[in-house]
Amino acid sequence: MTTHTGRIGPAPRPRGAGVRIASGFTFALGLPFLCVVAWGIWSTRSTNQFFPGPVTIFEAFVDTWAGRAIVDDVLPSLSRLAFGLVASIVVGVAAGTVIGLARWLRELLEPLLEFFRAIPPPVLIPVGMLLLGPTDTMKVVVIVSGAIWPVLLNTIEGVRATDSVMTETANSFQITRWERLWFLVLPAASPRIMTGVRQGLSVALILMVISEMFFSSSGLGYRIAYFQRNYLVAEMWSGILLLGLIGVLLAVVFGFVERRVLRWYHGMREVTRA
Amino acid sequence: MPDRSTLLRVEHLRKVYESAAGEVEAIGDISFTMSAGELVCIVGPSGCGKTTLLKCLAGLLRPTSGLVEMDGSPVTGPNPTMAVVFQEYGRSLYPWLTVRANVELPLRHKKLSRAERDTLVADAIEAVGLPHAARSHPWELSGGMQQRVAIARAIAYQPEVLIMDEPFAAVDAQTRADLEDLVRELHGTRKISTVFVTHDIDESVYLGERVLMLSSSPTWVQEDLPIDLPPERDQLTTRALPRFTELRTHVYDQIQRAKRGSAAAPQSAH
Numbered sequence: 001m002t003t004h005t006g007r008i009g010p011a012p013r014p015r016g017a018g019v020r021i022a023s024g025f026t027f028a029l030g031l032p033f034l035c036v037v038a039w040g041i042w043s044t045r046s047t048n049q050f051f052p053g054p055v056t057i058f059e060a061f062v063d064t065w066a067g068r069a070i071v072d073d074v075l076p077s078l079s080r081l082a083f084g085l086v087a088s089i090v091v092g093v094a095a096g097t098v099i100g101l102a103r104w105l106r107e108l109l110e111p112l113l114e115f116f117r118a119i120p121p122p123v124l125i126p127v128g129m130l131l132l133g134p135t136d137t138m139k140v141v142v143i144v145s146g147a148i149w150p151v152l153l154n155t156i157e158g159v160r161a162t163d164s165v166m167t168e169t170a171n172s173f174q175i176t177r178w179e180r181l182w183f184l185v186l187p188a189a190s191p192r193i194m195t196g197v198r199q200g201l202s203v204a205l206i207l208m209v210i211s212e213m214f215f216s217s218s219g220l221g222y223r224i225a226y227f228q229r230n231y232l233v234a235e236m237w238s239g240i241l242l243l244g245l246i247g248v249l250l251a252v253v254f255g256f257v258e259r260r261v262l263r264w265y266h267g268m269r270e271v272t273r274a
Numbered sequence: 275m276p277d278r279s280t281l282l283r284v285e286h287l288r289k290v291y292e293s294a295a296g297e298v299e300a301i302g303d304i305s306f307t308m309s310a311g312e313l314v315c316i317v318g319p320s321g322c323g324k325t326t327l328l329k330c331l332a333g334l335l336r337p338t339s340g341l342v343e344m345d346g347s348p349v350t351g352p353n354p355t356m357a358v359v360f361q362e363y364g365r366s367l368y369p370w371l372t373v374r375a376n377v378e379l380p381l382r383h384k385k386l387s388r389a390e391r392d393t394l395v396a397d398a399i400e401a402v403g404l405p406h407a408a409r410s411h412p413w414e415l416s417g418g419m420q421q422r423v424a425i426a427r428a429i430a431y432q433p434e435v436l437i438m439d440e441p442f443a444a445v446d447a448q449t450r451a452d453l454e455d456l457v458r459e460l461h462g463t464r465k466i467s468t469v470f471v472t473h474d475i476d477e478s479v480y481l482g483e484r485v486l487m488l489s490s491s492p493t494w495v496q497e498d499l500p501i502d503l504p505p506e507r508d509q510l511t512t513r514a515l516p517r518f519t520e521l522r523t524h525v526y527d528q529i530q531r532a533k534r535g536s537a538a539a540p541q542s543a544h
Contacts (some may be wrong), residue, residue: 168334168366169358172358173357174353175382180385183371186369190370267411
């Protein structure tokens, strides 16, 4: 055969996308799976009633959360979280941009902001209770009172640190105020803003639960506290499991958004590092 | 009476910086004029206030005293008759925008139709030889290509004067030669008046129709030298001309004198 060049050995098989995704899943879920198995083995030997086995909790999880509880507790919690987050991000970025751009305002507000940031937000729950009553608004306000700070302070810092040459470029080309905001200030601050949002996310989740534990009649925090008081241990653990899953979901969604918004930033950093 | 073709007039420009350590006189007394369509190189020893001068020309800095006049009217701030190409291309282009969007950004507030704007942008990107990179981001390009984008952005803005602040100081020698030829070419084909600030003596002689030599700080114009080389310049043949060597030797001597501070001060200095 003249066309046959002869093979020296089997060509290395290119790994397909399916294989790569499968190995990614194995890595991501392998350790959690092992933990569940270890826990299952341990719980069969343990008689401690406060630590039920994974099967018991899984059953409680399905019984507790699949059904009316989604509408009664999960959705109210998630909507409070969503409102609180959106308000924190919108107000935090808007106020942070204004403060970051005006030097006098920054110097005026800095001590005050440090003071408010230092107050642990849960202590505002009794205050909110007095002023707003046991309403959804109170809970959203508590979430915002904690989650806004990382967003606000990071935005101020990001806006303040806008590169001087980039600003001078905008000046020399007489870029208008709104163009400057949209094409220079906000994108330049976006890596810091995303850092703030990431921190705000976990604070918001914590405050959502805490705000529901007091003076509440619905929500995940309320339900978990209720189970605990009534010694419904497996149900209580299932609520904690659900919170953990919500946290993971939030992180995944955030990661997706961050990769899109900061594609230029990660790309640039990769080029500089190479 | 000012000459009709005078485009840029600088008279007794002086700039003093106020700092914590006291006053620093960056520019003593600079006067010169530039005609429409000229390519003037400004060269001087390092730290002689070249960038300060340029920022005063572009309206980015207010001079302490003196006058910058463009087309007969004083320059008091940034204005649409000028476009600046900065030395730090990496910090002057916006990394979150594509090449095309970077070039387009300064045109957004000009009252142009969508089609006119697209034409200007495409034409400018074409002129610097980067049509294939229009959709890339600046950080995906080499330093020389990034500076081409900055030049495209400046010419798309259609200024009357292109102001370039040591634009090629940060690129390698071969890229630099290409970019110099690009500046000559743009000046030749588009008749854009250009002020080119550099610390490179060869570059100033190769590029310029005139070379303004600055003294060391506090700065004044030490010499205004017409470059009588043929307008068609070539990296090999022009640089090999005896006249090129004479001129660069002359400029070099002047800069050395400026560094030693032995040049005579002008009579008109304050």
